[in-house]
Amino acid sequence: MSAAGIPQLDEASKKELEVFLEQEQSKAKLQASIHELTNTSQADIRIIASELGWNTCITGSISSKFSKSEAQCLENCVDRFLDSSLFIVKQIESQKQQL
Known part of the structure; x- marks a missing residue:
């Protein structure tokens, strides 16, 4: 339907289209x-999780x-990390x- 055809619609159809x-x-x-979110957050979360996990867990040499x-x-x-991602x-x- 072209934009020129929109004025020919009745009010109910116009509202439905809107x-x-x-x-x-x-x-x-x-x-x-x-x-x-999925592109930036997952990458950021992976970096943060790996750094936090490593810094928290690896205490010895x-x-x-x-x-x-x-x-x-x-x-x-x-x-x-997996629970958070899920x-x-x-x-x-x-x-x-x-929606």
Whole structure:
């Protein structure tokens, strides 16, 4: 449909078209936000998590093998990172479904 055909629509159709366009614009904004968040946040979170995990867990000198406490600490950090990532994905999915 061309823009010239819009004035020929009845008021109900114009309103329906207006609502549809607003919804599509909202979806586009959300998708752009998701794209931005997933591209920057995941990279940032990985860096922060790895630095925090390493700085928190590796307390002794570096050797060929982690100590039992270092390995457990790193495992906990990875688990928290995965839980956080899953939480973020679920929140984004929830927001997307609300549109």
